[in-house]
Amino acid sequence: MRTTIFKNFFFLSAAAILVTTLLISVVMYKGFYRDMRVEVEQEAKYIGAAVDLNGASYLQTIEDIRGDRVTLIASDGTVVFDNRQKPSLMENHLDRPEVAAALTQGSSEGVRMSETLGQQTFYHAIKLADGSILRVANTTSNVYTVAAINLVYVALICLVMLILIWLLAKGQTEAIVAPINRLDLENPLSNQVYDEFSPLLRKLEQQNRLIQETYNTLKRERDEFQSITQNMNEGLIVLNGQGEMLLVNKRAGAIFGKAATGHYLTLNRSAEFREVAEKALQGTPAESQLSQGGRIYHLLAAPSAAGQGSDGQPEGAVVLALDVTEKEETDHLRREFSGNVSHELKTPLTSILGYAEIMKAGIVPQADMPDFAAKIYSEAKRMIALVEDILKLSKLDEGLGEEAHGPVDLQEVCKGVMNRLEAAAEAAQVSLEFDGTEGSQPVYVMGSLPMLDELVFNLCENAIKYNKRPGQVKVTLTAEPVCLTVADTGIGIAREHQERVFERFYRVDKSHSKMTGGTGLGLSIVKHVVKRHGAALELESQQGKGTTIRVCF
Template sequence: MRRKIQRSMIVVIAATILLTMGLMTFVVYRQNVGLMEEEIRQEASYVCAAIEASGSGYFEELAGLREGTRVTWIGADGDVLYDSARGQETMENHAGRPEVRSAFQKGEGQDIRRSDTVGQEMFYYAARLSDGSVLRVSRAMSSALGSALAILPAMAAVAVLMFLFAWRLSRRQVAKLIEPVNRLDLEHPLENDVYEELTPLLESMDKQNKEKEAIANMRKEFSANVSHELKTPLTSISGYAEIMMNGLVRPEDVRGFSERIYNEASRLIVLIEDIIRLSKLDEGGGEIEKEEVDLYELTREVCSRLSHKAEKHSVHVEVTGEPVTITGVRQVLSEMIYNICENAIKYNRPGGSVTVWVGNTLSGAKVIVTDTGIGIPEDQIERVFERFYRVDKSHSRETGGTGLGLSIVKHGALLHGATIHVDSKLGKGTRMELTF
């Protein structure tokens, strides 16, 4: 970052210096051209006055002109009467020259063009005399350009000094700019008194830090809960097995103890499977690819698998609705619907009912599960999706609940971009909606 900022500053400074040199050269050149034009007009005025006073004899003793100045005397018919560059040599008629033509018509004229006589770009100024002839004075434009270019070495030396000074200054300035960034306290971003432009970044970092802290706390809590939940069935299994190992169980009670060990082991297996599912969902669903799934057909399959459990709890289950297809992970969708419907059965009353409706609505595909069960206290509705949270712990353990079912539903909903809405009244039942 330091190098990039310094490099950018150096590029800007170098470009500024070069642009300044170019502009100064142009300004000096234009000033020299203006001075040269003014000098030529003055010289032309001086020569015109001399010719008016002395006649053509003045050219025999032509003096007082600057070096490089060319003087041409042109007759009223355009013939060249005298030229300081060609002497008495015969020259072509000059009546058609722009500055001469303008002088004949308006009294004076000027032009800039390349001269075939001297082979240089020249500035011409012509003035008409009282006898109708024209005096023309000219000078090479290269003299003005040369004067402008003559200052380039000095300007280059100044530019080098400026560049070195700017380079040293930029290094120092960049160091000052970077220093507050290097001293940032990333653990407490909002406590830094630094540039205003960094405020959004620091706020984002603070938010991420809080999210990380929350995730870390959640993992600690999850680990503690997992340890506790695993320890309970293992302790029971170990206790029952120890009693049987020590021969303290009567032969007629062995079946009962074996059944308890089997139930605790089954509960342990279900718990481990739920933890594995939840871990996969935490990772975004793993490598499972999404496919087209008919929610109505899937819900009927799920409820069919739960029919034995519904019969055991004396709960009537009914599935209604219409076919509706979404793109999702079939296995995860199945587990979501299974857990919701299983809860509706387990936490119901003998002789109660569970109604499942599947279909398309204006807000999207929906699965609505309504039961006539024990309900959820209003202040606990938001907590039912927490891991290992149980509204009725004693009832949950009796029915083999792990406390992870609705957590799986929540993570499955996040994976599919779905929303969950729960309405419940204690003692009257619960309505749970999944909207995709």
């Protein structure tokens, strides 16, 4: 813009000066020419008057004077005098237009090429008193010479003016452009600049507000999108049409543990991941299962809904990685639990059905009937205990048990459980010992009284059932920190079984469990109650020497 303004300013001014100079030159030339005509005419009149007074001899006095050409021509056309040429060498001038016109009119003038001088010449001729013709001439080249001399000064003046114009144009250009360069485009309306810029500045202000509003909207949407995608539990991967990763959220980065840039194959090269990604990039939704780092992920891939490229292919794809490890494990446990429940229920039912069939057939001696009835009763009781434990576990699994609702005195719970199990311990020849806090001070924990009672009861009951004869069970309770410890002197648990004793229906010695009437669910219930109360569960055992289970709240 600066260059354009400068060029326009300079060349316009220069053109104006050049045109003005040309016009001045023309005017000057015409002025000089007019002055020359007047001068020649006046000179002719003066010399003619002198010749009329003094005769032709007057002309001899001006013969050596350099200036206009003076010629005296007789009435018959013979040249009598010429201050530039010898008269004898000159031809008759009667045919000259100015001479012929002067003879008839008294005076005449004209412009033509001089045969004697060989130049464009202006002539003024007058008729003298004696009838001769006096002619004064001056060449137009003299006018050019005078004009040329003056044009040198005009040219110098033009050059000076052009330099001044160049400087002025540069200064004016800077003065014009400077306010524009100083425009505050962030606050257009605060500028004090040319009135012609007001519509533009108002438009800029509107555009700035629109851009700012759009930017704020996009930034808010971007932040919301990032907040959602980066904090979601599912791994999210967004690909463009070439398979390059546009977005990999934190969860996806944690799952695959690789760089989040480049082609998707740099993230994971498994066949499952590659298959769903390729199908989605071809426009077909796909899903698969992927095992990664000991976890199981369900992969869902779908083509981008933003549009299609010129080749009809999707512009990208979205891949979701859902962690379904717990779900798969839960499904496995549920299937295993269903099978175990069926098996556990089938055993007492088969026994009951067998005894009942024998009694129905009447082949049981009357003396043995009480024994058969006792066995049926025992199996039915065992089945009821199993069903009750299954119901307890189901409630705990579904979160239907009583929620933690207040402080529970764990010391009172332990005393109550030991009182209830005192008869069973005596029958099993096991002594019970409780070591509580000093002065039987209450030990409170936040939780559900029925659940905590079930916890202590199952731990103590197991310690009695799987003890030796004679044996001992010691229950210890501490207040800081709150820890419940149940130790027995029983058969113990081998190291290879210690990790699984809290599984449902898992028994170290099935024959012993059947003999004691155990359901195999007691420690599973203990584990669930501990988990519901946010406590820690520890087990220490040595085969043949006893087991210690500790619960810390």
